[in-house]
Amino acid sequence: MTVPVKILAIMPGGMAGVEETGCIGKVVQDRGADLHWSFRLKGDALPEQTTQFDGLIVFGGEIGAHDPRYADYFDGLFRTIRAFHEDEKPVFGSCLGAQSIACALGGGAMPQGFFEFGFTELRVKPEAASDALLHDTPESIPLFEMHNDTLALPPGAVHLMHGDNIPNQVYRVGAKTYGFQCHFEAEREVVDIWLRRELSSETGHSEAEIADMAARMDREFAQFDAAQRAFGERVMNRWMDLF
Numbered sequence: 001m002t003v004p005v006k007i008l009a010i011m012p013g014g015m016a017g018v019e020e021t022g023c024i025g026k027v028v029q030d031r032g033a034d035l036h037w038s039f040r041l042k043g044d045a046l047p048e049q050t051t052q053f054d055g056l057i058v059f060g061g062e063i064g065a066h067d068p069r070y071a072d073y074f075d076g077l078f079r080t081i082r083a084f085h086e087d088e089k090p091v092f093g094s095c096l097g098a099q100s101i102a103c104a105l106g107g108g109a110m111p112q113g114f115f116e117f118g119f120t121e122l123r124v125k126p127e128a129a130s131d132a133l134l135h136d137t138p139e140s141i142p143l144f145e146m147h148n149d150t151l152a153l154p155p156g157a158v159h160l161m162h163g164d165n166i167p168n169q170v171y172r173v174g175a176k177t178y179g180f181q182c183h184f185e186a187e188r189e190v191v192d193i194w195l196r197r198e199l200s201s202e203t204g205h206s207e208a209e210i211a212d213m214a215a216r217m218d219r220e221f222a223q224f225d226a227a228q229r230a231f232g233e234r235v236m237n238r239w240m241d242l243f
Contacts, residue, residue: 002032004032004033004034005031005032005033005034005054005055005240005243006033006034006036006052006053006054006055007028007033007034007035007036007053007054007055007056007057008036008038008047008052008053008055008056008057008080008084009021009025009035009036009037009038009057009059010037010038010040010046010056010057010058010059010077010080010097011037011038011039011040011041011059011061012040012058012059012060012061012063012073012074012077012096012097012100013040013059013060013061013062013063013096013198014041014061014062014197014198015059015060015061017037018035019190020190020193020194021059021185022183022185022186022187022190022232023184023185023229023232023233023236024057024059024092024094024185024232024236025185026233027232027233027236027237027240028057028236028240031237031240033240033243035057036052036053040061040073046076046077046079046080047080047083048076048079048080048083049083050083050084050087050089053084053089054089054090054243055084055089055090055091055092055242055243056080056081056084056089056090056091056092057091057092057093057094057097058077058081058091058092058093058094058096058097058100058101059094059095059096059097060094060095060096060097060146060147060183061095061096062197062198063096064096064099064109064111064148064149065096065099065100065103065109065149066103066108066109066110066111066149074100074103077100077104078100078103078104079104081093081100081101081104081105082104082105084177085101085104085105085173085174085177088174088175088176089176090176090177090239090242090243091176091177091178092178092180092239093178093179093180094180094183094185095146095147095180095181095182095183096147096149097179098151098171098179098180098181099149099150099151099179099181101154101173101177101179102151102152102153102154102157102168102171102179103151104154105154105155105157105173105177106154106155107151107152107153107154107155107157108151108152109149109150109151109152110149110150110151110152111148111149111150112147112148112149112150112166114148114165115147115148116145116146116147116148116165116166117145117146117213118144118145118213118216118217118220119142119143119144119145119220119223119224119228120142120143120144120145120163120164120165120166120182121140121141121142121163121164122140122141122142122143122161122162122163122169122170122182123139123140123161123162123163124137124138124139124140124160124161125159125160125161125162127158127159127160128160128161128170131158131160131172132175132238132241132242133172133178133235133238133239134160134161134170134235137161137231141227141228141231142220142224142227142228143182143183143184143228143231144182144183144184144186144191144224144228145163145166145181145182145183146183146186146191146194146198147181150166150168150181151168151179151181152168153168153171154171154173156173156174157171157172157173158171158172158173159171160172166181168181169181169182170182175242176242178239180235184228184231184232184235185232185236186228188217188218188221188225191217191221192214192217195210195213195214195217196210199213
């Protein structure tokens with residue numbers, strides 16, 4: 001009997017669980033792996049050793065890896081990320097997860113000065129042609145973005161995809177650690193949840209503005225969703241092949 005792959009799944013922000021993870025959670029579960037959840041909002045402990053798990057996924061969230069209010073939590077998260085990376089176990093970060101990986105490995109995270117939202121055209125760099133996850137990716141593809149912060153690449157990172165407004169979109173450190181600033185896993189229904197939860201409480205986003213964003217998402221998902229789903233499922237299946 002084959003023992004299932006055990007993946008530690010960390011939720012630093014307000015995401016509820018697998019129902020908000022789109023194709024990331026779907027592919028991992030379809031491949032027979034077990035997700036073991038750690039929620040910051042529930043006070044779940046973060047391991048400093050990797051012995052119980054085969055890999056790590058760090059999801060996104062509305063807080064900042066650079067925010068001093070959450071310094072204690074992120075210090076622990078950075079230690080966990082370093083442990084998995086040093087043990088050469090597959091690591092995947094989405095949005096805040098990608099920023100956290102960058103910080104943990106010697107890069108950084110910081111406010112970018114504007115809110116990047118919606119589908120953004122991302123382009124592959126030459127290094128992607130030989131990458132385990134991104135080989136055969138089209139030269140450019142629109143992928144969903146929703147973030148106020150950006151990241152500085154850690155030393156030794158391989159830059160794989162870039163955008164016009166935010167250059168550091170996808171990177172790899174070593175053979176098995178990946179950061180994706182974009183939310184390629186996003187589904188239309190999930191974006192509605194994120195809009196209400198993460199923007200309605202922020203200053204500068206009125207109900208009318210949120211309604212406009214939702215209408216924009218109806219248009220953009222109708223146009224780009226199929227290509228994004230295909231990209232996301234291909235990337236996550238290839239990441240699962242790393243185990």
